[in-house]
Amino acid sequence: MAFPSAPSVLWSVSLLTVLFAAAVHSNIVFDDDPLQPVTSDETVSVGGTVILTCRVAESDNSSLQWSNTAQQTLYFGEKRALRDNRIQLHRSTPTELSITISDVQLSDEGEYTCSIFTMPVRTARATVTVLGVPGKPQISGFENAVQEGGKVTLTCTSTGSKPPAKLRWYRGDQELVGRPDVVESVPDDPTYNVSSELTLVVSRSDDNNLITCAVDHPSLAPGDKRSEQALRVLYSPVVEIQPESDLPREGEKFHLQCIGNGNPEPTSYIWEKKDGELPPLSKADGAYLRFEMLNKSDNGVYLCHADNGIGNGQGEYTLLVQDAAGNSADPTAMSPSSGVDHAVIGGVVAVIVFILLCLLIVLGRYLIRHKGTYLTHEAKGSDDAPDADTAIINAEGGHSGAEDKKEYFI
Structure with missing residues (x-):
């Protein structure tokens, strides 16, 4: 297919732009129109590549055109109009115009327009959403070991996310609940910094346990970005x-x-x-x-x-x-049962010995008391005798007989 010279192309582009503006201003909508372009919204992460595709059901040999968010023409048919090597032609047919934008930046986000320059001009829009990829999370709070039973507060921070990332805490495979995320916008930048805090009461079983902070974000697969730190418990x-x-x-x-x-x-x-x-x-x-x-x-x-x-x-x-x-x-x-038997026997023997000792003591005291009484009575009979013969008789038990005899003579 032959294309006109550069001046003619520029003149045509200007004319088509005027027609496009008139069509937009008129808000004309064509239902079931085979010449109406069809596009789709796309989402891409920073640094990625996005494909913008515009199709029509039928072709009347009119050219399709892609324009950027500033209404600058990117491609007119197979002809590149903007000098940006990131933008390349992907496919061009009478019914389709697809382009790619590589190394996408946050500034590329916005509404892109596909136009077909018929009478009137027909347009379709595709919104490109650019995700700010969050940075690897950083954990702080592990600087000092914590004594068993004490508390430790950990902070996880991730920067550069759009939309704001969500931070999740794990101890091993168990998810933990931290404080709600704190989201801060970055001045002169559409991204956000996110931080989260987690407080734990530690035990000795927590020593060397891994605490993980993971980033949850649409630009990442689960587990793509996480940081791990081991607890130190004294x-x-x-x-x-x-x-x-x-x-x-x-x-x-x-x-x-x-x-x-x-x-x-x-x-x-x-x-x-x-x-x-x-x-x-x-x-x-x-x-x-x-x-x-x-x-x-x-x-x-x-x-x-x-x-x-x-x-x-x-x-x-x-x-x-x-x-x-x-x-x-x-x-x-020895066996436990043998030990118990010996203990019982020993206790019984001790009780018997104790009882025997008590009996011996009582018996000894009794004998001592009665022997003293006997000696006292003997001494008393000797002292009362008038002479030695009588004293002997009294000591041998004849004292009472003498008394009787004395009473008999009277």
């Missing part, structure tokens, strides 16, 4: 004592290790033996309690106290030293 240690061997044998070397699971790691360890002192051949060496040579007397319950500055924890371990045959020498190794 908590007191949980203490466990691990033996070197499950069968500590008499005469062998042996050690216990104190393991404190806390944040930070424990820095202080204290060993002690329950109900007694540490054995003389044992040595406390930080998290270790070492035995140079195990002995049956080492049997007992050992305690370890671990402190990490946040708090302290305690663990315990019962040591039962085995002999060469693998038998425990500690009476606590």
Whole structure:
């Protein structure tokens, strides 16, 4: 198809523009008109490419034209009218004119017009919506570790979104509810900055848990832009004592290790033996309690106290030293039922011994009292006798006879 020279084209474009303005002013609408152009609205993200398509059902050999938001002609048929390398011809037929705009910017948003220069001029409009792609979210508030039971407030911020993005919080796969998003417009720019806050009460189970802030926006696929940060929680240690061997044998070397699971790691360890002192051949060496040579007397319950500055924890371990045959020498190794029977027997024996002691004490006091009374009566009879013979008789029990005899002579 032949095209007129450049001056003729410019003259034609000017004439068509006048006709187009007249047609717009007249608000003429053609229903079921095969020459009426048809377009569609398009949405594109900043930096993307949009295709604008204009079609008619039939052709009368009139050319189709695309104009931008400022009513500048972009393409007239296959002829490019605006020097912008971002705008390229996509397809041109008697019934269709399609163009592409690449590297779309926010300034490209607006209403584009397709015209067919018939008498009268027929037009159709296509609105191009440009989405401002939000920036990767930034999370703050992780600068300092938080002690167990304390609160931490995190802030997530994303810039450059249009329309305003929505921010979502997650702990693992669980979505959390933060404060409503704060939306701020950017001066001299159609984009928005969005921020959101999340407050958590942390526990030791939250240590090293990932907190995620994700951006929800029409320009992005789910999960396209997110940031993750790990929580740091300080908590007191949980203490466990691990033996070197499950069968500590008499005469062998042996050690216990104190393991404190806390944040930070424990820095202080204290060993002690329950109900007694540490054995003389044992040595406390930080998290270790070492035995140079195990002995049956080492049997007992050992305690370890671990402190990490946040708090302290305690663990315990019962040591039962085995002999060469693998038998425990500690009476606590007996079965629970045997231990209970011995306790009952011991209690009964203790009660019996107590009763016997009480009886012995009562009997002793009784004997002492009666012996004193007997001696007192003997002494009294001797003192009342007038001579030695009578005293002897009175001491032998004849005092009452003498009294009787005396009464008889009278």
